[in-house]
Amino acid sequence: MENIAKNFQVSFKTDQKLVQEARQVFEEKNSNLTEIMNEFLQTVVETHDIPFETKEDRKRQKIIDELKAGIEESYQQYKEGKALSHEEVKERYGL
Structure with a gap:
């Protein structure tokens, strides 16, 4: 330097x-x-x-980690047959 x-x-x-x-x-x-x-x-x-790593970096990483965990949990539920069909989602949420 x-x-x-x-x-x-x-x-x-x-x-x-x-x-x-x-x-x-x-x-x-x-x-x-x-x-x-x-x-x-x-x-x-x-x-x-x-x-x-700044406070903002840690905050961003926490959000990313939470999203990844949610995706993984949803994927496991899908693999176990616990997912809703397209029609069930439409009916449940009035879409």
């Missing part, structure tokens, strides 16, 4: 305890918050992606 010009300061609000605990981890890895944030930003720019 190339040297980055550090000519701009960013500030944001976060939890004080969270930062303290993160700094301890960074120190254990012989790094610091500034270096880690610069590496993070450089990686985002280089890959045009976020290098970890």
